[in-house]
Amino acid sequence: MLKKWMRYMLLAACCLTLTGCARKETGSELLTETKDAVVPVDGKVDPVVEETPEGTAFHLYYGDENAENIVQKTVYVDKVTEDSVMEQLAQTLKLDSNIRLKKISFGMHGGDKVVMLDFNQAFADYMKKLSQSGETVVMGSITNTFLDCYQSELLLVTVEGKVLDTGREAYEEYLEWYPYVESSYKVVDAKLEQDGVSITYPQIEGLGDARMQEKWNDIIRSTEERAMEGWLSGGESQDDSYEVSYVVKTMTPDTLSILMNGNICEQGAVHPYGFKYTYNIDLNTGESIRLADHVDVDRLAENLFAGTGYYVEESAADYFRERLEAIYGTPDSLARSLAGYDYAEDGSAPYGYSYLENGKVWICMEVPHALGDYMEIELDTQQ
Structure with missing residues (x-):
């Protein structure tokens, strides 16, 4: 009976030892708890990007010239993958050439989407050499770029599956959006x-x-x-x-x-x-x-004649369509006018004007003085 009891105690001790080893695997009990709270996402997770004539576009975050602020720009690549994103980050941030992203995975924590990045040891070695502001810029740039690219709320960073400890900061918990200026x-x-x-x-x-x-x-x-x-x-x-x-x-x-x-x-x-x-x-x-640089003016003209794909004040909607028909007659004639909107490099006088606001395109079209001289029309299309 004593031997049997001792076997039970030995088995229990082994279980506790194994459990303890599992929790120490990341080098941080808090990081282990954070990772355990993530529910893995099955299947492939694609980035949320925009296809443009210049290529596939995504937002890249990086430090300004004085490393004081994180700023944003749009970059264009043949295809957006974790490798192409890291390549752009490495070039812009001038990261160590030995740094590699070993694995990217995704999960859910509550209702939030989580991106998990596991880097090689060269990343930790590089981060330890940076100043406090340099570390903030690099981590903020990586965090914001991947959160934006995969439209997620939380990011978790590890190195070879373990906690990233730079000597200034131990990254044991979720990272959220870093402040940035546009x-x-x-x-x-x-x-x-x-x-x-x-x-x-x-x-x-x-x-x-x-x-x-x-x-x-x-x-x-x-x-x-x-x-x-x-x-x-x-x-x-x-x-x-x-x-x-x-x-x-x-x-x-x-x-x-x-x-x-x-x-x-x-x-x-x-x-x-x-x-x-x-x-x-x-x-x-x-x-x-110019308007024609990022809008299909032929399709826009057809939509304007059809009364779809744009927004104006409701009280002016009927008049606006009547005016288009009276002045231009056909969508083709209107399209030729729209193609001449905005200043050209050759200095030719524009037929009209457009501007960009919150990712939307607006056009400014002249109307009679009684209606305010100009109407600003929001197009149902992204820039």
Whole structure:
């Protein structure tokens, strides 16, 4: 009986030892508990990405020039996989070439989606060499990029299946979104004022590409100076006025979209005349973004004639469609006009204007003075 009891005790001790070994496997009891709380997702999990003419697009997060903030940009690859994402991160963050992502897996914790990344030892060695701010930038960039790419809420990082301990931080629990800024540059006010003319126009500061910054600041300043000269030389009454201001609609590392709002007040007029125009800049290429660059204008024209795929104030919807038919006659004629929207690099005068806001495309279309001079129309399409 004693031998039998001793065998039971020995078996129990072995079980406790095995259990203890399992919990120590990650090098952290807290990390083990965190991993155990994740319910694995069966089957393949695909990234949430956008197919574009330039390639498959996803958002990449990285540190700005001073390593003070995490910023975002859009990159294009042939196919988005964990390897292509890590390749882009490695290039942008200048990671050690020996770093490898050994495994990516997915799960659920409560109602939150979890991405789990397991790196090789070279990753831990590299992280230990960084400063506190450098570590924050690297971890934040990896976390935000993978959470964005796989549309998840939580991320778990390990090294060879064990806890990542940099000496400053032990990554034993879920990581969530790190704070980031959409752009590392600024848009500041510049002014032109003289004899009833008041123009507040945008100028870019802090753009990484100084040549691109100078180019667009010159374009915008020259455009507004010509407008001022044209007004002053037109022989308008001293009681007339010309005012312009601007609103930044999109400001990301990839795109700057600015809507200019103007008013002309003429002596004796009951209401001022309003006008709108835009500046849309691709900050990757330095070129002007035109409506036809990212919208199928033929399909858009058909939708506008059919009364679908866009949003306007309900009270103006019927008039808007009637006006399209009266002015353009056919979708083909409207499409030719839409193809000429926005400033071109050749300096030709645009037929109309568009801007980008919250990932949506808006067009500004001229209407009679009684209806406000211009209508802003939201298109049911992503930029």
